[in-house]
Amino acid sequence: MWAAVTAKDREAARVDLHAIRAALPSAARELITEYERHLSLERGLSEHTVRAYVGDVVSLLGFLHRDHGADDERRALDGLDVAVLRAWLAHQRGDGASRTTLARRSAAARTFTAWARRQGAIEGDPGARLVSPRTHRTLPAVLRPDEAGEVLQSAESGAAELDPQGLRDRAVLELLYATGVRVSELCGLDVDDVDFGGRVVRVLGKGSKERVVPFGVPAERALRSWLETGRPAMAAAASKADPAALFLGVRGGRLDPRAVRRVVHDAVGSVPGAADMGPHGLRHTAATHLLEGGADLRSVQELLGHATLATTQLYTHVTVERLKAIHDRAHPRAR
Template identity: 70%
Template sequence: MPSTEGPHGTGKRARRPDLRAARAALPEPVRKLIDDYERHLSLERGLSAHTVRAYVGDVVSLLGFVDGNGGRFEDLDIGTLRGWLARQREEGASRTTLARRAAAARTFTAWAHRGGALASDPGGRLVAPRAHRKLPGVLRAEQASDVMRFSAAGAEQRDPVALRDSAIVELLYATGVRVSELCGLDVGDVDFSRRVVLVLGKGGKERVVPFGVPAETALRAWLDEGRGKLAVETKEPGKAALFLGARGGRLDPRAARRIVHDAVGSVPGANDMGPHGLRHSAATHLLEGGADLRSVQELLGHATLATTQLYTHVTVDRLKAIHDRAHPRAR
């Protein structure tokens, strides 16, 4: 599907090229370089498959631009990098997209320079527009409670799928884990004695995240009464996925997103959201309840505190809205 993002809200559509065909059309030495870079990102840096695809896609776009303009990779310079970004801006890429692609280009040229493929590193001089930091939509605390009650009510008949869905929604909101982290959990990652779950996050980093009594109740019900009815023989020796799909295999993130959308959609007035929205909501409610930023950073698995600080803006905006509604001298 084509992107609907437009620069500065213009609504222009940016075409999404066929990157597989573009990669195949590049000269053989350049394709080999991209293959080496992809292995570096995946094996040496341990990035997720999704992140690797995004980085490699941006590099294919850049090198396709170079090749299409009769240039050579070895001659890549700051002017070419700026021209590549300018072309994308003309085609409708948003500020956020431009910022991400500039970062991808800088990472690639630094790697190519270290390995001797480039005589210098032109990416070090590349500056892109700052990405707009959008405030995430979140549920109010009472709406989150309603979502949990709806899911629990659906599980009262002890249907295995309903038990699973209730446990998924509870655990996502209780822990704030990413949907990929949730789907990667094994049964052995849950420690009921301490009421924590061991999560494998971005870059292969592990962290321990606590969960509360409602999530424990939902998880136990799923494991005791639901999981065995969906499970099939696993192809992963020693690995028993915590959450299963309808056919018994490990739950797919797309199915988890649908589950959350359906659960949130049952609450009148709630913003439509998926697992990432529950993650935003969990972080916001933690801060509103008095949690400190460092603790929330650790729980969410953010690499930098700056990412977690975005949620302070959410809580301030919510307090401002409450003040505007409730204080007699607000207006």
């Protein structure tokens, strides 16, 4: 029920943003279209990231034009200054936005105003004077090694009957846990991206940055079974299969991230006591287990494709919290 409500809320938010965008003056709509093209084509951001950035800009310009009575004769960003940016964020806060959400929207506004200044759409850069609220970084839920093993053992049992979908799901879970790739990166993989000789996979990450990530023997076995048995059967059953995609959906097209989320939720949900999570939870789990196993931060940063080491350092806090919990349970003088 909760997932259904959340999906409805997200859909309602998208409809509202479409309505706001349609009601903007033509100059503002044209500027948003140019910005969307810049994010997608010039910066190479993912569809999800572009949608989030553009949605924040639509919200901002809707706030600007509603409160300033702008019309088609005015420049799209007339009246946009740091006071308006702060008022917009205050309005978001009043609607219940969290500190994390406000920080993201502040970053989106700064990115947009810097681009608009370079384009000559605004004089000066009001976003440069905007200070983001401090975020409360929450520790991600991760599986224990034994729980991760149970998830993958369950997937292996499901693939034992050589059902194409079971073989695919096992390969998806093994590769996610082995490499820590993002769900979008996993779905974007082609058959040719897998190098069994070197046991590595070539991944196209954020900003179209390519990296090579190794995987282990269990993932190799799962991938070979999928490619030799599961994929041909699924492709033959489909009216038209994608010849390049590593993972296929039941209709033959490239596997959709939503389908991967269902696979992960179902697999993790089969393990009693395991925290509910999706593909990103397996990414957190892989990173945490690497660090607990002795991997250094720089190596984990490179494997995960993080732009900055600060993002990877979050996982050191996860491991410290887990060690503290173990200490509290096990040490006779912990309490």
